[in-house]
Amino acid sequence: MKKVLYSVIFLVMTMSLAQNASSLKVQESTEFRDEVRSGSVISMNTSANGLTGVIRNSQKHLLFDLFDESFNRIKNGKIPMGEKERFQGNLSFGNTVKVFTVLSPSKKERILYCHEFDIDNKSYKKTELFKANVEKNQSIFSGGNKRETGFAMSPNGQYFVVSTDDIKKNSNSYTAHVYDSETLRLIYKKAYQKNVEKFYEANDLSIDDEKNVYTLGKLFLDGRSQKKAGKANYDFLLNKISSSNVQTIKIDVKNEEKHIRSLSISNINNKIHLFGFYSEEGVGKIKGGSFFDVDTENMLITVNKFFEFPDLVYKDLYVENKIERQKEKELSDYYVDYTMNDDHGNTYILAEEFYVTTQFVTYGMNGGGSSVSTPHYGNLLVLKLDKEGNLEWGRGVFKHANRPSYNAFVKNDKLHIVLNSGKTLTEMDDGRVKVSKNLFESTSLYDIAFSEKGEVNYNKIQDNKKHTIYRPYYGIYDENRFITIGERGGKKRFLILN
Numbered sequence: 493m494k495k496v497l498y499s500v501i502f503l504v505m506t507m508s509l510a511q512n513a514s515s516l517k518v519q520e521s522t523e524f525r526d527e528v529r530s531g532s533v534i535s536m537n538t539s540a541n542g543l544t545g546v547i548r549n550s551q552k553h554l555l556f557d558l559f560d561e562s563f564n565r566i567k568n569g570k571i572p573m574g575e576k577e578r579f580q581g582n583l584s585f586g587n588t589v590k591v592f593t594v595l596s597p598s599k600k601e602r603i604l605y606c607h608e609f610d611i612d613n614k615s616y617k618k619t620e621l622f623k624a625n626v627e628k629n630q631s632i633f634s635g636g637n638k639r640e641t642g643f644a645m646s647p648n649g650q651y652f653v654v655s656t657d658d659i660k661k662n663s664n665s666y667t668a669h670v671y672d673s674e675t676l677r678l679i680y681k682k683a684y685q686k687n688v689e690k691f692y693e694a695n696d697l698s699i700d701d702e703k704n705v706y707t708l709g710k711l712f713l714d715g716r717s718q719k720k721a722g723k724a725n726y727d728f729l730l731n732k733i734s735s736s737n738v739q740t741i742k743i744d745v746k747n748e749e750k751h752i753r754s755l756s757i758s759n760i761n762n763k764i765h766l767f768g769f770y771s772e773e774g775v776g777k778i779k780g781g782s783f784f785d786v787d788t789e790n791m792l793i794t795v796n797k798f799f800e801f802p803d804l805v806y807k808d809l810y811v812e813n814k815i816e817r818q819k820e821k822e823l824s825d826y827y828v829d830y831t832m833n834d835d836h837g838n839t840y841i842l843a844e845e846f847y848v849t850t851q852f853v854t855y856g857m858n859g860g861g862s863s864v865s866t867p868h869y870g871n872l873l874v875l876k877l878d879k880e881g882n883l884e885w886g887r888g889v890f891k892h893a894n895r896p897s898y899n900a901f902v903k904n905d906k907l908h909i910v911l912n913s914g915k916t917l918t919e920m921d922d923g924r925v926k927v928s929k930n931l932f933e934s935t936s937l938y939d940i941a942f943s944e945k946g947e948v949n950y951n952k953i954q955d956n957k958k959h960t961i962y963r964p965y966y967g968i969y970d971e972n973r974f975i976t977i978g979e980r981g982g983k984k985r986f987l988i989l990n
Contacts, residue, residue, distance in 0.1 A: 514939040514951035514989075516908070516974075520960070521563030521986035528570065530555050533966035533977055534579060537611065539587035544986075545611040546977065547591055549579055554591060556609055556616060563986045567614055571607065580604075580633060581642050585649030585673065587612040592621075592643060592654070599629045604654065606676060619676050622669065624656065632656040634694045641694040646701050647762060649673055653699040655707060658683070664691060668705045668733050679703060680735035691716045692729075698759040704788070705733040706764055708757050719775035724751040730766070732791055739791045743784065745770065750798065753778045756828045758839070764788050765881075767831050767841055770798055777822035781841065783881035799883040801873070804946070808888030809871050812922050826873055834902045837879030842900050842909075845870030869893040874907065874942065885946035891927040899976070901969035909940040910964040910974065910989070915957070917950055925950055937962055939989070953989075962987045 530548045538544045542561035547554060550570075558567035577595040584590070591607040604621045624632050633642045634657055645652040654669040665686040670679045684707065685692040693716075696708040710726040719725050728743040743766065745752060753776070755768035764786040769778035785795035801823070806815045823845075830842040847868050854861035872889035889909065891898075898911035914929040915936045927950075929935055937953040960978040967976030967987075974989040 514953050515941065516903075516939055516953075517990040518953060519988040519990065521559070521988070523960075523983040523985045524557075524565045525983050526555065527568075528553060528555070533963075534591055535582040535584055535589050536966070536968045536975060536977070537584040537587075537589050538968075538970045538975070539611040541587070541612055543587075543611050544975065545589055545609055547582070547589060547609060554579075554593075554607060558611065558614060559986070563988070569616065571616065571618075577605070583643055583645045583652055585645055588673075590652070590673075594632065600625055600627070602626055602632045604632070604656075608676075621654065621671070621676065622678075630657070632658075641697050644697045644699050644705075645673065646699045646703070647759065648701045650701065651679070651699055651703050653697065653705045655694065655697050655705075657694075666692070666694065666707070668707070670699070670703055670705060670735075682733050682735065682738060684731050684733055684738045685709070685711070685729075685740075687711070693726075695728075695755065696757045698757045698764065700759065700762045700764075700788075702762075703734070705731075706757055706759070706788070707731045707733065708755055708766070722774065724775050728752050728755055730786065730791075732788060741791050741793070743793065745782075745796070745798075751775070752782060754826075754828060755782070755784075756831060758831045760833060765839075767828060767839070767877075769826060769828075769843070771822055773820075773822040777824055778826055779822045781875055781877075781883065781886075783877065785881065795881060797881050802883070802886045805873065805886045805888045807922075808924060809890050811920075811924075823873075825870075830900050832900070832902050832907075834905055836905075838884070839877045839879075839881075840900075840902060840907050841873075841875040841877065843873040844898075845872075867894065869895065869897060872898070872909070874909075876907075876942075876946065887942065887946055887948060889927060889940060890924050893928070896965040899964040899967050899969075899974070901974055903969075903972060903974075905944050907942040908974070908989075909942075910938070910953075910967070910976075911940070912937055912956065912961070912964070915955060935961070937964070937987075960985050960987070 528550050530550045533548050535547045544559045546557045554571040556569040560566050574595050577593050580592045580594050582591045589609040593605045595603040602624045606619045606621050608617050652671055652673050656667050658665045665683050667683045669681045691712045692709055694709045698706045708730050711729050712726045717725050730741050732739040749772050750770045753769040753771050755766050758765040766784040768782050770782045771777040772779050780800040783797040784793050787794045810818050825847040826843040826845050828843045832840045848865050850863050850865045853864050871891050874887045876884045900909045912935050913927045914933045919925050934957045936955045939951040939953055941949045960980040962976050962978030964976050976987050
């Protein structure tokens with residue numbers, strides 16, 4: 493009876509949202525089938541000649557597919573991997589895709605390989621970059637971060653950096669390895685953040701056209717806990733690494749009531765900016781955004797700005813009688829996914845709510861069991877800053893998913909968020925739109941479009957029932973079009989949004 497009553501209340505409080513057709517032009521490729529079962533898309537890149545290369549994972553192979561301008565498959569390759577070889581990261585520039593794997597031949601040895609796929613020349617080669625010794629079966633790359641911290645490429649594509657962990661029993665440090673992108677020649681390697689008493693956690697990585705590496709991370713003041721005695725137990729450090737020197741500065745807010753929750757590096761035309769969130773309430777919370785300009789020549793912070801989230805963010809996410817309470821509590825568990833620029837120098841910042849819950853599951857009558865971790869990909873924050881770092885507007889997307897589900901790009905001065913949700917979005921009686929899927933509901937693919945001034949439209953691209961289900965998370969935006977891949981009945985095809 494209670495379930496029936498709750499269902500009636502829900503129907504009274506919500507109504508179907510009038511959904512427009514997307515302004516983006518929709519195109520689908522012909523279907524194709526794989527010879528072996530494939531996993532996720534590792535990388536997708538389009539060359540200047542209009543050829544698209546797609547690299548995917550399988551249990552024992554890397555799969556390399558090549559498609560022409562009409563997305564007909566013209567080449568299919570299977571690259572064998574070792575039994576203990578695992579995908580680690582990827583970088584793309586021009587017509588070349590680099591995929592990195594780590595082989596673990598023993599508990600104490602790690603070998604990093606670079607697989608290069610030349611899209612235009614339809615060629616492939618595998619190169620060993622280096623070997624490393626580890627303790628206690630350790631990884632050479634930081635784990636658990638939502639943002640990539642191990643690989644980065646310079647804006648001109650001539651250099652790339654690999655940053656590895658050197659975790660020892662009584663200390664930890666990191667090493668930046670800088671390579672020539674064309675020859676894979678090691679230009680230099682440099683250790684940084686060597687600490688015996690304090691632990692450093694990498695948060696972001698970048699490299700400029702002059703081969704300078706920038707790493708951003710947290711230096712914990714005591715142990716590895718995020719807070720001590722209710723206060724933040726870390727400082728954010730920005731490191732500038734060259735072949736001859738390491739310079740480090742602390743990102744200081746100069747305000748005891750504020751502390752930085754998270755930061756990420758934006759490298760646009762070799763100018764380093766830092767974007768993130770701050771809190772006044774406590775560690776793990778966020779009250780607003782932060783923006784820093786960095787004079788990389790002198791390693792100084794030249795601009796330091798903070799702004800609270802506007803009311804519209806909270807109105808998009810919470811029922812009206814909870815908004816003021818939520819402002820006081822602040823938001824939790826948001827991580828920056830994208831920093832994107834439009835043609836006018838404005839910056840869009842997208843952050844997703846992400847957390848993991850753990851539940852103990854028992855097996856049968858004997859009382860045995862194990863812990864099961866469940867990731868949650870929740871609401872989105874969307875902020876637009878002008879070229880001076882001032883907030884123009886902020887919005888929220890009321891969302892829930894159990895896997896990485898969305899992608900974003902800026903086209904013709906509009907921000908587009910592409911994701912799957914329930915077949916029919918509902919508008920609550922307070923105007924909020926909930927983007928989620930009910931238990932027995934089919935799904936649809938949506939384009940959530942934001943205008944220059946922050947007005948939002950929820951546009952349906954397709955109903956997924958009896959159609960190919962596309963995974964926007966694995967897509968790319970290149971040459972003014974968004975491309976992603978999907979599957980139906982064992983057959984795959986591409987979706988192209990122009």
